[in-house]
Amino acid sequence: AQKVTQAQTEISVVEKEDVTLDCVYETRDTTYYLFWYKQPPSGELVFLIRRNSFDEQNEISGRYSWNFQKSTSSFNFTITASQVVDSAVYFCALSEEGRGQGAQKLVFGQGTRLTINP
Amino acid sequence: DAGITQSPRHKVTETGTPVTLRCHQTENHRYMYWYRQDPGHGLRLIHYSYGVKDTDKGEVSDGYSVSRSKTEDFLLTLESATSSQTSVYFCATRRREGNEKLFFGSGTQLSVL
Numbered sequence: 443a444q445k446v447t448q449a450q451t452e453i454s455v456v457e458k459e460d461v462t463l464d465c466v467y468e469t470r471d472t473t474y475y476l477f478w479y480k481q482p483p484s485g486e487l488v489f490l491i492r493r494n495s496f497d498e499q500n501e502i503s504g505r506y507s508w509n510f511q512k513s514t515s516s517f518n519f520t521i522t523a524s525q526v527v528d529s530a531v532y533f534c535a536l537s538e539e540g541r542g543q544g545a546q547k548l549v550f551g552q553g554t555r556l557t558i559n560p
Numbered sequence: 561d562a563g564i565t566q567s568p569r570h571k572v573t574e575t576g577t578p579v580t581l582r583c584h585q586t587e588n589h590r591y592m593y594w595y596r597q598d599p600g601h602g603l604r605l606i607h608y609s610y611g612v613k614d615t616d617k618g619e620v621s622d623g624y625s626v627s628r629s630k631t632e633d634f635l636l637t638l639e640s641a642t643s644s645q646t647s648v649y650f651c652a653t654r655r656r657e658g659n660e661k662l663f664f665g666s667g668t669q670l671s672v673l
Contacts (some may be wrong), residue, residue, distance in 0.1 A: 448602075477661060487650065487664040533602055542610030545591060546654075547618065548662055550602040 444469050444538045448551035455524055456559050463519045463554045465534030471495075475537040476510065476517045477548065482530040490532075493517065524558045531555050563587050564665035566651050572671045579638040581668050583651030591654040592634040593662065594618075594626065596647040603650065609634055641672040 445468040455461050467476065478490040491501065493510050501508045505522045521528050535548040563586035573579050583592060591610055595603040595618075605618030607626040615626050623645060625637045638645055648669050652662040 446602075451600075479664075485648075485667055487652075489661045489663075492661055535603075540608060540610065541616040542614055544656065545608065545610035545616070547593070547605055547608060548603075549619075550595075550604070552600060552602040 444471075444474075444536045444549045446534050446536050446549055446551035448532075448534055448554050450554045451552070452555045452557070454557040454559060457526055458523050460520060460522050461524050461556065461558075463521075463532050463534075463556065465517045465519065465551060467515050467517065467534070467536045469515075469536060469538075471537075471539070475546075477535040477537075478508070478517075478519050479533045479535065479550075480530045481533065481553070487533075490519075521556075526558050526560055529556060529558045564651055564653060564663060566649075566665040566668050568668060569666065570669045572673065573641050574673055575642055576640050579641050579670065579672075581636045581638075581649055581651075581670070583634045583636070583665060585632055585634075585651075585653050587653065587655070587663075588631060589653035589655045589663070590631070591656075592628065593652040593654075594624075594634070594636045595650045595652060596620065596645075597650060597667070598647050606636065606649075638670075638672075641670075643672050646670060646672045 447466045474495045480488045507520045509518045531553045534551040537546045540547045565584045567582045593608040594606040604620045609615045609628040651665040
């Protein structure tokens with residue numbers, strides 16, 4: 443079965459520092475997708491990125507960047523020049539085939555609580 | 561947003577009582593999911609649906625059942641609630657086949673006393 447490990451339970455940094463959230467996954471599939479979601483204090487889950495296993499290029503979106511390394515089964519997320527508004531729980535997730543046509547499921551990691559202090 | 565409404569948003573109930581949580585979506589998404597969120601466990605899949613009347617179990621399905629009689633509604637029932645089912649429950653939908661992102665509802669906070 444698929445597994446996602448986010449070993450960092452909590453991280454606390456001072457505003458403007460860079461911070462990296464680690465995500466390590468296990469899968470036997472040759473084709474799979476990885477996701478990151480953000481859960482701010484308000485509780486909703488916000489989609490950040492989706493990456494397929496064939497695309498190993500790093501991605502940057504503003505202050506956010508993602509480093510996908512298939513060789514180490516990792517999909518790490520870096521926030522550059524962190525801000526207080528980045529404080530949230532961040533989840534990494536991996537796709538898994540389900541029953542029924544096209545019924546992919548997501549397997550989530552335990553989440554990392556990130557606190558940015560002013 | 562996928563127009564997902566979860567009801568109720570909060571519920572307190574007693575051990576042994578049945579509880580039904582409702583997820584309603586307005587976007588005609590084919591796939592629907594129920595997850596629970598607990599500290600230290602992230603989100604864990606309870607049940608999911610891949611069409612009307614088509615459902616399957618997830619990782620933590622014991623003590624839960626689901627029904628989907630219409631595309632727009634996905635019901636989660638705790639047949640006899642236990643304190644271990646105190647959790648935040650999230651409904652999610654996906655539009656179509658392929659590994660698209662999930663859209664999530666706002667969650668239901670359930671407390672079983």
